[in-house]
Amino acid sequence: MNGKNAWLFSILIWSGVFLFLVGCASDQTLIPRDRTTKVDLSNPAVSDGFDFPLPGYFPTGNRFLERNVRSLGCPLSYHPGEDVAGPLGSAIYACSNGTVVFAEYQNEFSGYIVILEHAAPPGIRFKLPGGKTAEKVWSAYYHMSGIDPQNVGLNRIVKRGQRIGYMGDFPHGSGKGIHLHFEIRKVNLWEGSAYISAGKKEHSICKKPEEWITDHFVCPSDFIRMNRSR
Numbered sequence: 001m002n003g004k005n006a007w008l009f010s011i012l013i014w015s016g017v018f019l020f021l022v023g024c025a026s027d028q029t030l031i032p033r034d035r036t037t038k039v040d041l042s043n044p045a046v047s048d049g050f051d052f053p054l055p056g057y058f059p060t061g062n063r064f065l066e067r068n069v070r071s072l073g074c075p076l077s078y079h080p081g082e083d084v085a086g087p088l089g090s091a092i093y094a095c096s097n098g099t100v101v102f103a104e105y106q107n108e109f110s111g112y113i114v115i116l117e118h119a120a121p122p123g124i125r126f127k128l129p130g131g132k133t134a135e136k137v138w139s140a141y142y143h144m145s146g147i148d149p150q151n152v153g154l155n156r157i158v159k160r161g162q163r164i165g166y167m168g169d170f171p172h173g174s175g176k177g178i179h180l181h182f183e184i185r186k187v188n189l190w191e192g193s194a195y196i197s198a199g200k201k202e203h204s205i206c207k208k209p210e211e212w213i214t215d216h217f218v219c220p221s222d223f224i225r226m227n228r229s230r
């Protein structure tokens, strides 16, 4: 190795060490950043990281676990997700690769709802707040004015960043304004159903204790920051 090559080689090594240290210092090491890592991503429903479902995502309405969210006479003791305001009709994107497990108009309160199931790559687990991990999580998008029929259908696979729907004006007349209600769930709640459904009391989230919410949901912003691959 001549002098120039040795110099380039040492720069390469030190860049590697630097990137390694940066990776360890951050909270984002659970999902591999580079695709050379031996992780099978051939199943398209396997997640390779998470993004916020809207550009400029910032919780502007009810925050995670915020109390006394009233709707349709149901006092939600603790808000299970985050509300993000935006212009009517704004595109909403899949936060990660996943399988559509729910995609329907629900009611005047919820509007259109999409729920995606996200599987961690084999040998990898998603990082949850509190030092816990999970093999699967579910993302839920509420109050949409419509679903993108090109990308979304029951049991279909959507890719991270694909448009799934549009921000709607639900619940009508609530005074909460146009917003997306976004959740990350740790369990597939009531498979085939969303959680607020008139006449289905067992599906109701009303008056559940705080521990019940934290057992089933995580703060979306926290989760996404902990599980991004870029």
Ligand SMILES: [Zn+2]
Pocket: 062, 079, 081, 082, 083, 180, 181, 182
């Ligand atoms: Zn909400």
